[in-house]
Amino acid sequence: MSEAGDSERIGVAVVTGGTRGIGLAVAKRLTADGYDVLLTYKGDADAADAAKTELAGSGRQIEVIAADISTADGAGQAIEAAMQSLGRLDVLVNNAGITRDTLLMRMSDDDWDVVLTTNLKGAFLTSKAAIRPMLRQRSGRIVNISSVVGQVGNAGQANYAAAKAGLIGFTKSLAKEVGSRGITVNAIAPGFIDTRMTAGLSDEMKAMLLERTPLNRFGTPKDVAGAVAFLVGPDASFITGHTLTVDGGLFMP
Numbered sequence: 001m002s003e004a005g006d007s008e009r010i011g012v013a014v015v016t017g018g019t020r021g022i023g024l025a026v027a028k029r030l031t032a033d034g035y036d037v038l039l040t041y042k043g044d045a046d047a048a049d050a051a052k053t054e055l056a057g058s059g060r061q062i063e064v065i066a067a068d069i070s071t072a073d074g075a076g077q078a079i080e081a082a083m084q085s086l087g088r089l090d091v092l093v094n095n096a097g098i099t100r101d102t103l104l105m106r107m108s109d110d111d112w113d114v115v116l117t118t119n120l121k122g123a124f125l126t127s128k129a130a131i132r133p134m135l136r137q138r139s140g141r142i143v144n145i146s147s148v149v150g151q152v153g154n155a156g157q158a159n160y161a162a163a164k165a166g167l168i169g170f171t172k173s174l175a176k177e178v179g180s181r182g183i184t185v186n187a188i189a190p191g192f193i194d195t196r197m198t199a200g201l202s203d204e205m206k207a208m209l210l211e212r213t214p215l216n217r218f219g220t221p222k223d224v225a226g227a228v229a230f231l232v233g234p235d236a237s238f239i240t241g242h243t244l245t246v247d248g249g250l251f252m253p
């Protein structure tokens with residue numbers, strides 16, 4: 001049995017879009033820290049199988065379900081499944097996200113709707129479902145994965161920037177609503193992180209981003225996972241409504 005398996009469970013976490021990229025790194029970190037986890041995904045069943053296999057050695061209970069969190073049914077199912085199979089809910093990481101990049105003049109209604117519905121409405125629906133058990137427990141941690149693009153904007157990403165900026169406002173509002181019940185709500189704004197989402201960027205764009213990053217490297221999913229672990233852990237118990245930028249210094253206000 002692994003070390004984590006020998007230790008006591010410290011809580012239950014749901015990570016949306018947890019089967020690859022940043023979400024998978026978060027799941028790995030949280031299982032290593034002693035959480036049982038439920039991961040949701042949409043579409044990519046191969047990644048889901050691989051994630052399950054990879055996390056099986058953690059010694060923790062792992063649940064992986066196909067649940068589209070951009071619908072109330074999918075978001076509700078994810079939280080319901082966590083409560084049924086893992087018994088409680090301590091942490092929700094709203095990580096599922098997509099891009100449909102193009103200049104505004106060419107952006108279709110569908111490009112706009114699907115990005116807003118997944119990145120922003122998905123977090124609203126999943127948080128709404130998760131808040132019930134957290135309110136009953138009078139404790140909980142919600143972390144929304146926003147983006148520096150939501151803070152500074154980016155040509156070709158008006159839909160994504162609007163959704164990610166919306167998540168920051170959502171984070172602050174929900175933090176004010178549930179703080180008195182022992183629940184914190186924070187956001188993380190990653191910069192350029194090396195995942196499938198950014199794999200399509202041109203070499204030119206990557207070189208430009210690298211040049212502007214004081215720490216002189218791209219971020220890894222593990223860098224973001226470390227920030228999540230901090231925000232859900234005891235050292236962050238007096239932090240709520242905050243957006244933590246994880247970008248190697250790329251964008252400084």
Ligand code: NAD
Pocket residue numbers: 016017018019020021022023040041042043044067068069070094095096097098118122145146147148189190191192193194195196197198
């Ligand atoms: P990714 O494409 O590798 O992973 C996205 C995950 O979300 C997948 O598991 C996918 O199945 C899931 N997903 C997508 N739509 C879903 C839906 N409707 N329901 C359930 N699951 C869904 O992307 P990533 O780079 O790991 O990004 C994770 C998060 O981090 C996203 O919110 C993204 O916007 C944000 N982010 C990424 C970067 C970056 O540079 N990679 C930077 C800033 C923010």
